[in-house]
Amino acid sequence: xxxxxxxxxxxGYGSDLVVQAVDLDIRRGEIVCVLGRNGVGKTTMVNAIxxxxxxxxxxxxxxxxxxxxxxxxxxxxxxLALVPQGRRLFKELSVxxxxxxxxxxxxxxxxxxxxxxxxxxxxxxxxxxxxxAAALSGGEQQMxxxxxxxxxxPKVLLLDEPSEGLAPIxxxxxxxxxxxxxxxxxxxxxxxQNVGFGLSxxxxxxxxxxxxxxxxxxxxxxxxxxxxxxxxxGVGH
Numbered sequence: 001x002x003x004x005x006x007x008x009x010x011x012g013y014g015s016d017l018v019v020q021a022v023d024l025d026i027r028r029g030e031i032v033c034v035l036g037r038n039g040v041g042k043t044t045m046v047n048a049i050x051x052x053x054x055x056x057x058x059x060x061x062x063x064x065x066x067x068x069x070x071x072x073x074x075x076x077x078x079x080l081a082l083v084p085q086g087r088r089l090f091k092e093l094s095v096x097x098x099x100x101x102x103x104x105x106x107x108x109x110x111x112x113x114x115x116x117x118x119x120x121x122x123x124x125x126x127x128x129x130x131x132x133a134a135a136l137s138g139g140e141q142q143m144x145x146x147x148x149x150x151x152x153x154p155k156v157l158l159l160d161e162p163s164e165g166l167a168p169i170x171x172x173x174x175x176x177x178x179x180x181x182x183x184x185x186x187x188x189x190x191x192x193q194n195v196g197f198g199l200s201x202x203x204x205x206x207x208x209x210x211x212x213x214x215x216x217x218x219x220x221x222x223x224x225x226x227x228x229x230x231x232x233x234g235v236g237h
Contacts, residue, residue: 001063003028003187004049004080004156009058011041011048018044020211021058026156026187031178033190033202033219035233041211042191043085046160049189050082051075062155079110079155083162085191087145091134095125095144098133103151111186112153122147139170146177157181160191175201195233199223207232 002025011019018041026032036042047053049060051072059068067075090098099115106112119126122143128136133144142162149157159178163171171194178188178201192198198205199219207215207228215228222229 002026002061003063004189005059005061006049007059007061009045009048009060010056011044011053012056017056018211019048022208022211022213024189024206024213026189028187029182029185030204031182031188031190031202032204032206033192033198034206034208034213035192035195035198036208037233038193040208042193042208043160044211045208046082046158046189046191050080050158052082076152079107079153080158081149081152081154081156082158083145083149083160085160085164087141089133089141089145089148092132094130094132095136096129098144098148099151102148104153107153107155110153110155111157111181111184112150113147115151118147118151139166139173142166142170142174146174154186156187156189158189158191161193162190163192163194163197171197195229 004026006022006024009019009022010017022045024032034042044053048055051070055068059066061067062078062080065078067078099118103115113121119129124140125144133141136144162174175197181188190198190202202219204218205216205222206213209232214232
């Protein structure tokens with residue numbers, strides 16, 4: 001059974017349809033990546049999954065729970081956690097405060113860290129625990145944003161463009177971290193336009209174009225076939 005299932009999801013702004021009847025699912029312990037160029041509707045889709053935007057139609061299930069009509073805070077308590085594009089930290093709060101405001105007790109069916117475990121895992125954050133988030137580097141801010149989601153002990157982690165604006169060495173660190181999370185049994189929906197990064201970490205991939213899913217398969221299948229990557233993402237083979 002899928003841990004997250006999205007069926008026939010349609011989302012728009014006013015009368016403008018942006019996301020067109022999207023179907024996708026994530027199994028436990030799997031990284032699924034939605035790849036697409038800028039402006040094709042990826043962020044609109046993930047914001048609708050989190051409940052930050054209303055859907056026009058379709059359904060969203062977390063396990064057996066129907067989240068389609070519930071508000072974002074209930075989706076969060078049910079086990080969804082979003083690392084948004086642009087990080088959106090509480091910039092005037094300290095690193096520690098950003099974590100403590102989100103932290104929850106561990107749940108048996110979730111995967112996450114305590115605040116202490118975050119500092120053990122990321123010594124640079126520990127050294128800056130009492131520094132405001134605005135003073136962190138871009139890479140440190142991304143690690144803090146991801147950690148803030150993980151201290152909620154989510155069932156499914158939603159990551160929107162985590163590689164955006166980061167140096168290659170930081171992107172590699174994030175890739176390694178996502179691999180560790182997958183091996184621990186975490187379920188992750190990754191939204192990306194960085195094709196190389198997305199293919200390197202994902203088990204399965206959906207390609208989005210003009211608000212619709214136009215192709216899907218394992219990373220290996222899409223790389224080997226190549227045509228759809230070139231057609232929809234501009235990646236030559």
